[in-house]
Every structure is written in structure tokens, then in C-alpha cells.
Amino acid sequence: MENRTGRAKLHPARSPAVPWAVMRANRKSTARHLAGLALRGFAIGTADLVPGVSGGTVALVTGIYGRLVRAIGRGALGLGRLLRGDFRGSARSLRGVEWPFVISIVAGAGLAVAVLAGVVENLLREQPVRTAAVFFGLIGGAIVVAWWLLREPAVAHAIAAGAVGAVSFVLFGFRGAAVHDPDWYVFVGAGALAICAFILPGVSGSFLLLAIGMYQHVLGAISDLVPGSLLPFALGAATGLGLFARLLEWLLDRYHDLVVAAMIGLMIGSFRILWPWPAGLGDESGVGATTLGRPGPDVLVPVALAIASAILVVGFASWAERSEAGNR
Numbered sequence: 001m002e003n004r005t006g007r008a009k010l011h012p013a014r015s016p017a018v019p020w021a022v023m024r025a026n027r028k029s030t031a032r033h034l035a036g037l038a039l040r041g042f043a044i045g046t047a048d049l050v051p052g053v054s055g056g057t058v059a060l061v062t063g064i065y066g067r068l069v070r071a072i073g074r075g076a077l078g079l080g081r082l083l084r085g086d087f088r089g090s091a092r093s094l095r096g097v098e099w100p101f102v103i104s105i106v107a108g109a110g111l112a113v114a115v116l117a118g119v120v121e122n123l124l125r126e127q128p129v130r131t132a133a134v135f136f137g138l139i140g141g142a143i144v145v146a147w148w149l150l151r152e153p154a155v156a157h158a159i160a161a162g163a164v165g166a167v168s169f170v171l172f173g174f175r176g177a178a179v180h181d182p183d184w185y186v187f188v189g190a191g192a193l194a195i196c197a198f199i200l201p202g203v204s205g206s207f208l209l210l211a212i213g214m215y216q217h218v219l220g221a222i223s224d225l226v227p228g229s230l231l232p233f234a235l236g237a238a239t240g241l242g243l244f245a246r247l248l249e250w251l252l253d254r255y256h257d258l259v260v261a262a263m264i265g266l267m268i269g270s271f272r273i274l275w276p277w278p279a280g281l282g283d284e285s286g287v288g289a290t291t292l293g294r295p296g297p298d299v300l301v302p303v304a305l306a307i308a309s310a311i312l313v314v315g316f317a318s319w320a321e322r323s324e325a326g327n328r
Contacts, residue, residue, distance in 0.1 A: 034104045040064055040320070041108025048198070048205070049113065049120045053135050053274070057142045057201040057267065060149075061313055063320035064105070066252070069199060071102050073249045076242025130302050132276040137306035139267050139274060141313025142201065146264045148317075150257045157261040164265025168202070172211075172272045179213040184232040187221070190214040191236025196244045202266025207273060276302050 040062040044055035059065045078093030123131045150157055179186060190209060197205035209215040221229035251259045277293045295302075 034100060037064070037101055037104035038108035038111075041105035041110075042112045043108075044105065045109030045112030046116055046120070047135075047138075048109070049117055050124070050131075050135055050204070053138065053270075054197050054201055054203050054205070055109070056197070056199045056203075057139065059199070060201045060263070061138075061142050061145050061317045061320070063317065064101075065199075065201075067098065067101060068105065069245055069249050069252070071097050072199065072241060072245035075102075076246055079238075079242060129276040129296070129298055130305055132274050133302035133306045134309045136271065136274040136276060137309030138313050139202075139270055140306065141310035141317070143264055143267050144310070144314055145317040146201065146260055146267065149260050152257060154257075157257055160258060160261040161264040161268065164262050165268030166265075168266050168269025169272050172207070172269055174211060179217065182214065182217055184228065186214070187218070187229050187232040188236035188239075190218060191233040191238075192240030193236075194218075195237035195241045198241065199245060199248065200266070201263045202268075202270045204270070204273070276306075 040059070043062060044058045047053045047058045048055040056065070059068050074093055074097045078090045078097070081087075081093060082090035120131075147153065182190075190212065193212065194205035194208050197203040197208055206215065209218055217229070218233060220226070221233065248259075272292065275292055277295050
């Protein structure tokens with residue numbers, strides 16, 4: 001379905017759960033299509049490596065946001081039914097998940113994390129201003145793309161986006177002190193909160209962990225493979241992702257334009273984190289990530305990179321939309 005401007009709607013389709021064997025009659029699951037999905041997943045994984053950038057933003061730009069939310073919601077519904085002992089209902093819900101789509105996205109994202117983690121880390125350390133400028137432009141382009149997704153754009157949506165942007169701009173300036181010796185249930189809460197950023201444009205999971213003082217603890221648990229911390233974190237992440245995806249699906253279905261406007265506001269607020277000067281995204285612990293300064297001597301190249309990045313995002317979004325339309 002499309003909005004009045006001819007662009008695809010953001011909300012997931014409200015069709016009943018059907019087996020993938022039936023779905024593929026309406027969607028070409030060719031190798032080329034799956035490779036395109038893996039490429040989108042690669043971009044999502046790359047974005048998640050950068051504090052202040054959400055994989056959900058990339059999903060929005062690449063035209064798969066609605067499908068991603070719906071797939072996660074269906075999977076969460078199936079898992080919930082399984083835990084309640086409703087095996088038939090669980091199987092029915094899980095059959096409704098577009099598994100080739102999910103596997104392609106996850107594989108691409110995982111490959112990006114494995115291949116680019118060191119590269120992104122080096123860029124953030126060696127070229128902090130220019131790297132931040134690239135992602136600053138990415139968010140700028142994503143805001144344009146998100147505005148296209150409004151079914152009936154109005155002044156009220158611009159006001160809502162501005163209000164959310166102003167509030168989030170201020171809130172993103174706060175950073176909590178590190179939590180001392182957190183218990184397992186703190187890791188559960190941290191996982192539930194951070195994973196929501198995976199599908200919510202404009203919010204970075206790593207930055208949320210910094211804000212609540214859990215970033216170093218989670219990073220240490222992952223580096224040292226501490227089961228007592230990783231398992232609660234994973235439990236919270238799985239629970240939070242499932243519940244939030246279903247809530248977001250419901251909100252998009254009923255308050256589509258208002259929710260999209262709020263997402264735009266969150267992306268506007270994230271400009272505080274991605275402002276290139278004085279030191280990009282700060283150091284590895286997040287110190288300096290929200291410090292705002294005047295542009296330094298290195299101005300022309302970062303500005304050019306930001307503009308080029310924004311143009312690339314808008315162009316890629318247009319291509320992705322045509323690609324998705326051709327596979328329906």
C-alpha cells in the first residue's frame with residue numbers, strides 16, 4: 001500500500017499469518033533479492049557499531065522497517081505462545097515469519113559486526129570529526145526519508161517532531177554515573193532498554209547504556225564472556241525486543257503519522273551526539289560524546305562528507321523503494 005505521495009507506508013501489513021510457502025507466491029525470493037536484504041542487514045550492523053546511530057534508522061532508510069517490525073512481532077508472539085504451552089498457536093505464528101528475510105538481515109548484520117568492528121573503531125579514533133560528519137549526514141538524509149513516509153503531512157507533525165527533537169536533544173546531554181557492581185536484574189533491565197534502540201530510529205543502544213551507567217559493565221561482560229551477566233542481558237534483550245516490537249506495530253497501525261513524527265524528533269535529537277566538533281563521538285567510554293563546540297580548522301571536508309552522506313542516503317532510499325516494489 002502507498003500513501004498519497006506514492007511512497008510506501010511504514011506500518012506493517014495487517015494480513016493474517018500465512019506460511020512462507022504462500023508468501024513467496026507474492027514475493028520473489030530470488031538470490032538477487034536475498035542478497036539485497038543481506039546488504040541492508042550489513043548496513044544495519046555497521047550503523048549499530050557507532051554510538052548515536054541506530055540500526056532502526058538504516059532499516060527505515062532502506063525500506064524494510066515495516067517488515068522488520070512485523071517479523072519481530074510475529075516471532076515474539078510465537079515465542080510467547082510457546083512459553084504458555086500453546087504449541088499449535090506458536091507454530092502458526094512462527095510460520096508467519098518471513099524467515100528468508102530475517103535470516104538475510106541477521107546474516108548481513110552479523111557479517112558487518114565481525115568485519116567492520118575494528119575498522120569503525122579505528123576511524124572513530126583516528127578521524128573522529130570526519131567520521132562523525134558522515135553519520136551526521138546519514139541522519140539528516142534519514143529525516144528527509146522519514147518525512148516522505150507520512151501519509152498526510154501537516155504542520156502538527158512538524159511541531160510534534162520539533163518538540164520531541166528539543167526534548168531528546170536535552171536528554172541526550174545527560175550521562176549517568178557508572179553503576180557499582182550491578183546485580184543480574186540490572187543487566188536484564190539494561191538489555192531490555194538497549195535492544196529497543198535496534199528498531200527505534202534515532203536512539204543508539206550503546207548510548208542508552210552510557211546514559212544509565214551500564215556501558216562498561218556490558219562491554220566487559222561481552223569481552224570476558226561472563227555468563228552471569230550475559231545471560232540476564234540476553235534475556236532482557238529478547239523480552240524487550242519482542243514486547244516493544246509488538247507495541248510499535250500496534251502504534252504504527254493506529255497512529256502512523258504521529259509515531260513517524262516522533263521518530264523524526266528522536267533523529268533530530270541525536271544530532272547532539274553526532275555533532276562533529278570538537279572531538280566527534282568522544283572517547284571509547286563515551287566521554288565528550290555530547291560536548292558541543294565550534295567548528296575547528298577541519299571544516300570543509302567534514303561539511304562535504306555530511307552533504308554527500310545525506311544525498312547518498314536519499315538516493316539509496318529511492319532505489320530501495322523501487323527495489324522493494326519490484327519484488328512484491
